[in-house]
Amino acid sequence: MSQARVAIVHDYLNQMGGAERVVGVLHRMFPEAPIYTTIADRNKLLPELREAAIHTTWMQRIPRIKRFFKLFFWLYPFAVRSIDLREYDIVISSSSAYAKGVRISRDGVHICYCHAPMRFAWDFEGYMEQVSLPKLIKTFAKAIAMPLRAWDKANSKKADRVIANSTVVKQRIKQYYGLDAPVVYPPVELKRFAVCEEHPEPYYLIVSRLVSYKRIDLAVEACTRLNKRLVIVGDGDDRARLERLAGPTVEFRGRRSDEEVASCMGRCQALLFPGLEDFGITPLEANACGRPVIAFRGGGALDTIVSGLNGLFFNEQTVESLAEAIEEGERWTWEPQAIRKHAEKFNERIFAERLLDCIHFTIKEKELEMEK
Numbered sequence: 001m002s003q004a005r006v007a008i009v010h011d012y013l014n015q016m017g018g019a020e021r022v023v024g025v026l027h028r029m030f031p032e033a034p035i036y037t038t039i040a041d042r043n044k045l046l047p048e049l050r051e052a053a054i055h056t057t058w059m060q061r062i063p064r065i066k067r068f069f070k071l072f073f074w075l076y077p078f079a080v081r082s083i084d085l086r087e088y089d090i091v092i093s094s095s096s097a098y099a100k101g102v103r104i105s106r107d108g109v110h111i112c113y114c115h116a117p118m119r120f121a122w123d124f125e126g127y128m129e130q131v132s133l134p135k136l137i138k139t140f141a142k143a144i145a146m147p148l149r150a151w152d153k154a155n156s157k158k159a160d161r162v163i164a165n166s167t168v169v170k171q172r173i174k175q176y177y178g179l180d181a182p183v184v185y186p187p188v189e190l191k192r193f194a195v196c197e198e199h200p201e202p203y204y205l206i207v208s209r210l211v212s213y214k215r216i217d218l219a220v221e222a223c224t225r226l227n228k229r230l231v232i233v234g235d236g237d238d239r240a241r242l243e244r245l246a247g248p249t250v251e252f253r254g255r256r257s258d259e260e261v262a263s264c265m266g267r268c269q270a271l272l273f274p275g276l277e278d279f280g281i282t283p284l285e286a287n288a289c290g291r292p293v294i295a296f297r298g299g300g301a302l303d304t305i306v307s308g309l310n311g312l313f314f315n316e317q318t319v320e321s322l323a324e325a326i327e328e329g330e331r332w333t334w335e336p337q338a339i340r341k342h343a344e345k346f347n348e349r350i351f352a353e354r355l356l357d358c359i360h361f362t363i364k365e366k367e368l369e370m371e372k
Contacts (some may be wrong), residue, residue, distance in 0.1 A: 004089040007031040009099040011076070013054065014041035014066055016255075017209060017283035018116045018186060022165075023094050026185050029352055030092075038079045038098065041066045049259070057082055069339055070173035071137070074144050077101060077151055090359065092158070096278070100162075101155040107370070109363050112159040113184070113355070116169055116278040117176045119213075121148040126213055153177055153234065161362040163355070166279040166300040182358060185303065187351035188284045188343055192258060195290035195336045195354040196266030201324035204294075205268035207261055207282050210236030214275035215296070215317055219243045222323040231268070233261055265289040270311070270329055273301060274322060280304065283311065290336025294325050304346070308332070310339045 008030065009025045010038060024046050027035065034053040041061050042050070057079040061064060065072065076098040085091050086105040093099040096115035104110050119127045124145045156162055156177040164170035164181040173181045202224060208214050216238065223230035224247035232242070232252050256264070262285075265271065271286035271293045279300035283293040287304075294313035305311045312332070314325035343362040 003193075005087065006030045006090045006092065007085050007088040008033050009083065009085070009091060009093040009095070010035065010037045011097045011099045013037045014039055014051070014069060015209065016045055016046055018279065019094060020046055020049070021189065021281060022113065022115070022186050025189075025348055025351065026092060027052050028348075028353045029355075033092075035070050036083050036102070038076055039065055049279065054160060055083075060202050066261075073141065073148075076136075077148070078333070089201065090363075092359075097152075100159055101151070109359070109366055110159045110161075111355075112156065112162045113165065114156075114169060114173060114181065115164050115165050115186075116150065117156075117172050118152045120205065121145050121152050122172070122176055129152060148157060157279045161358060161365055163358055166303050168299050168302070169278050173326055183193055184351060184354045184358065186279055186281050186345050187348040188281060188288055188346045190288050190347050191346060193265065193285060193288035195340050198267070200269045201267045203231050203268055205234045205264055205271050205286070206230065206234070206273070206274075207265070207285075208232075208234045208236075210234055210238045210242060212241075214238075216242055216274065216321050217245055218274040218317060218319055219272040220250055221319045222326060223249055225319065226323055226326060228326065231264060233264060240294075252321065252369060253338060261285075262289065265291055270294050270326075272322070272326075274314075274317065274319070275299075284343045285344050287311075287339045290334075290340050292329065292332075292334050294329055296322075306342065310342045327348045331346055333367075 008026050018323050028044035034055055036055045038057050040054050040056050059079045080098045080101040083102045085102050089108055091110045092103050093112045096116045124142055132154045162179050162181045164173055164183045165186050170181050170183050173179050206216055206219055210216055220242050227249055230250045233256050235254050249303045266288045266289040268291055273283050273293050276299045285305055286293055295305050295311055295313055296317055297313035297315050299371055307313055312325050314321040
């Protein structure tokens with residue numbers, strides 16, 4: 001595979017979340033591979049991607065696309081189809097939406113690392129809940145969701161291998177695409193984090209994009225009700241609504257550097273993780289700092305949280321359920337080194353080894369098919 005021409009594809013590079021960190025790891029694994037995406041915001045790229053060869057599509061030239069990128073959902077399939085990767089031997093797409101739709105050669109191998117089936121198409125109501133858009137646009141969006149499902153399913157079946165990033169995503173891939181996908185957990189960049197030896201400070205922490213489906217509102221209201229200090233790191237469309245819900249103990253810090261985030265994690269009492277996520281690297285990053293996580297019992301958290309070891313669950317997505325878990329967590333004695341050791345099971349080396357195993361297996365499988 002050392003002589004193979006490799007390309008990396010991602011939906012869009014205008015955010016700094018867990019999926020983008022996976023792209024950063026792929027870039028380290030294949031430093032000569034160009035990265036293709038629909039749009040990119042150079043001001044929001046992760047440090048490890050700032051010097052990478054990134055190629056965007058014609059959508060990059062749309063006025064104000066970086067601010068209103070969600071409104072152009074109907075254009076992304078066309079933009080992705082304009083990405084022609086037929087000159088590459090191996091294409092690795094990092095996708096929670098559109099990237100799996102790129103064109104590759106008949107002999108090329110396409111590995112799709114799936115963060116989630118397209119949420120907009122398969123869970124339209126959940127995706128659009130609390131999103132402030134004119135009714136006409138929402139109606140138009142819903143009409144497009146069904147054709148997008150068909151497009152998404154067809155593209156998933158064209159990939160030579162679809163890999164799930166968690167158990168719950170594996171289940172959705174089976175349900176929506178009819179495919180059996182191996183699970184390779186996303187990597188945690190452990191070297192960015194260290195266990196803080198000092199006693200934690202009396203505040204809870206959220207590190208997230210502020211969008212409605214992540215249910216940050218539960219944390220805001222629970223901490224307001226309990227008179228607990230809550231620090232929120234991140235920004236997004238839901239910030240104004242959350243600020244209206246927040247009491248005086250809630251502090252919004254906006255986006256912060258990786259170093260500041262690691263510092264906040266190391267000193268917090270616990271990270272709150274109230275959403276139903278497909279995986280969620282952030283809880284493991286907090287664990288890498290030796291801090292526990294209070295998470296909703298569902299989704300990717302079921303793969304990463306061991307109750308009583310590195311965190312606790314709350315069972316219902318309600319303010320009351322989360323508030324009870326916060327109070328319960330304060331009665332526990334946590335072992336920072338044991339929490340860190342748990343996070344180390346999700347390190348970058350293990351991710352790279354398992355992904356490469358999948359790539360090698362898929363290449364051999366395709367070679368056998370081509371010989372028939």
